[in-house]
Amino acid sequence: KKKLLIATGGGDCPGLNAVIRGIYKRAKKTKEWEVYGSMEAFNGVWFEPFRIIKLNRSKVAGIHVRGGTILKTTNKADPLHYPVKDDKGNIVFEDRTKELAEMIKRHGFDAVISIGGDGSQKISKALFDHGVPIVGVPKTIDNDLEATDMTFGFQTAVQIATDSFDKLVTTAESHHRVMIMEVMGRDAGWIAIHTAIAGGAEICLIPEIPYQIEKLVERIESRYEKGRGFVNIVIAEGARPLGGAVTASKGEEGSRHIKLGGVAFELSHQLKAAGVKAEIRETILGHVQRGGIPTAFDRVLASLLGVKSFEMVLQGEFGKMASFKNNEFVAVPLEEATKGNKTINPESFIVKGAKGLGISFGD
Ligand code: F6P
Numbered sequence: 392k393k394k395l396l397i398a399t400g401g402g403d404c405p406g407l408n409a410v411i412r413g414i415y416k417r418a419k420k421t422k423e424w425e426v427y428g429s430m431e432a433f434n435g436v437w438f439e440p441f442r443i444i445k446l447n448r449s450k451v452a453g454i455h456v457r458g459g460t461i462l463k464t465t466n467k468a469d470p471l472h473y474p475v476k477d478d479k480g481n482i483v484f485e486d487r488t489k490e491l492a493e494m495i496k497r498h499g500f501d502a503v504i505s506i507g508g509d510g511s512q513k514i515s516k517a518l519f520d521h522g523v524p525i526v527g528v529p530k531t532i533d534n535d536l537e538a539t540d541m542t543f544g545f546q547t548a549v550q551i552a553t554d555s556f557d558k559l560v561t562t563a564e565s566h567h568r569v570m571i572m573e574v575m576g577r578d579a580g581w582i583a584i585h586t587a588i589a590g591g592a593e594i595c596l597i598p599e600i601p602y603q604i605e606k607l608v609e610r611i612e613s614r615y616e617k618g619r620g621f622v623n624i625v626i627a628e629g630a631r632p633l634g635g636a637v638t639a640s641k642g643e644e645g646s647r648h649i650k651l652g653g654v655a656f657e658l659s660h661q662l663k664a665a666g667v668k669a670e671i672r673e674t675i676l677g678h679v680q681r682g683g684i685p686t687a688f689d690r691v692l693a694s695l696l697g698v699k700s701f702e703m704v705l706q707g708e709f710g711k712m713a714s715f716k717n718n719e720f721v722a723v724p725l726e727e728a729t730k731g732n733k734t735i736n737p738e739s740f741i742v743k744g745a746k747g748l749g750i751s752f753g754d
Contacts, residue, residue, distance in 0.1 A: 392425045393501040395649040395704065396443075399516065400507035404530045405685035406543030408692030409455035410506050411462065413697020415446050423661055427500070432511075433470065437464075437494050455690050458547075458683050464578035471514055488514065488706035492521035502704045506530050507640070508542075509732060512712060516725040517647070519710040526703045527712035527725055528696050532681055535579035539714040543693040548575065548586040548680040552625075555676055556590035567620035569611060569671045571664065573655035575680050576627045579734045582680070584741060587750050593622045594751050596658070599627035599735045600742070602753025608665045610751045615669060620667070628652050632661065653688040667727040695720055 397414055399407050411428070418424040421583025429435035430442035444450070444462075453462055472484035494516070495503060502524045505515045508531040515527040533679040534545035554573045563570040576582040577618045587595035594610060596602050611622050633653070653674040662671060685693065692715060699720040701712045702715040735742065742752065 392422055394499055395426050396429055396436065396495065396498070396503045396700075397426065397446075397462065397506050398429040398433050398435075398498040398503070398507075399462045399464045399530075400505060400511035401464065401530070401682055402508070402526060402532075403459050403464050403465060404532050404542075404544035405458040405681065405683065406689040406714070407460040407462075407464075408457050409529055409543070409685065409690045409693035409695040410530075410700070411446070412451040412455050413518070413694040414504055414701045415451045415697075417698045417701040427476060431463045431465045432468070432507075433491055433495075433505075433514075434468050436466060436498050436500075436667065436753075437470075437491055439466070441498075443498065444745060447750065455694060456684060458681070458685060460683065464516060466510075469510060469514065471510075471517055474619060483490045483663035484695045486517070491520050492518050492523045495523050499592070500708070502526070502705065504700045508533070511537060511581065512536070512725055512728045513713075516729055518708070519725060520701040524704075524707075524709040526700045526709060526722075527728060528700045529712060529714065529728065532582065533576045533579050534581040535577060535732045535734060536728065537730055537733050538716070538723040540716050541686065543689040543696065544681070545581065546688045546692075547683070547686045548582050549589065550686050551678060551680050552582055552586040553589040553681070555584055555679075556561060556592070556623065556625065559674060560590065560602070560621075563621040563623055569622045569667065569669050569708050571624045571626055571655045571658055571671065571673045573626050573628055573652070573675045575676070580627040580630070582733065583625045583737060584745060587625040588741075588745055588748060590623070590625070591748075592750055595745060596623040596624065596626040596630040596753055597735060598627055598631065600752045600754050601631055603633050603637070604661050604665050604753070606751065606753045607662065608667055609615075609668055610753075611662070611669065617727040619671070621712050624658070626654055626658055628654055629750065630654055631659075 392465040435442035506528040530543040532548040
């Protein structure tokens, strides 16, 4: 029988298990393929003791309903930026994708499906260039991947953020408070803008539109003057004031990952310093946005991407990523998928539409 390897890389995301199940189910129908999983991204096939599991019916039964990934995942040990110490003891990053490609071949896999975000797709591209027959599946709650209209996990994150927003509204109005809710999204404001529209926020701050604090103060004061004495703000973790830098703290040692977060508190200080008298409270949603049960839409999207990616394997469409585009499931070249991050165009209708609903971006 032929051997297929699946790996899930980068941050976890609701829907990953639905992809794994989708691949397994479609592969089983051929009766010619065995499906294996590498634990913790490609670490399972790369480092000894190897951790490769053979998937079977009982391992995948019902997993489409569960968040996370049965194959586990990691942000570390990125083969494109493998951390090593130089002569002076400083950490530098090396490209080790050739070494990983050789390991995958040595294990005897006939094809690989790698499920991941921007970083994972770049790794897939490099492995393909080193001769690995690989197909990518896009994944991220941030929805910031090029070459696909929507990523699974995004809808679930927006639903969780909206549910939290709704809860903050009732407490904001009871106390006449300004509530700041910080959501994830890295350098893109997709989760923030969708949540602000769904929840009916007064203010939405996103990385793509630097905000001016005076504009926010004006908006807040006018709400209080009009007797609508509460304000709900959604701020994306990558948002920043005009002329201000993103205040990101460094990742753990040996990781290139930059941690964002905490901008809710910065905004709170800025508003107080600019004279806002109302009480302000901050909520950072954090990883709850990535947890729990995927929404029905995300389960459907993820399951179909699983099936599509395996059909790409059958057709030998390697070096490509399964993608959801214009309501169709298609194969796109990995070059297209890795050429940059998809952020919000400030001139696009989603921003104009949000402004039409009375949401201020502080611009
Ligand atoms: O890319 C998904 C994401 O959840 C981002 O929205 C966030 O900035 C980051 O990952 C958090 O990463 P970690 O799980 O490593 O803290």
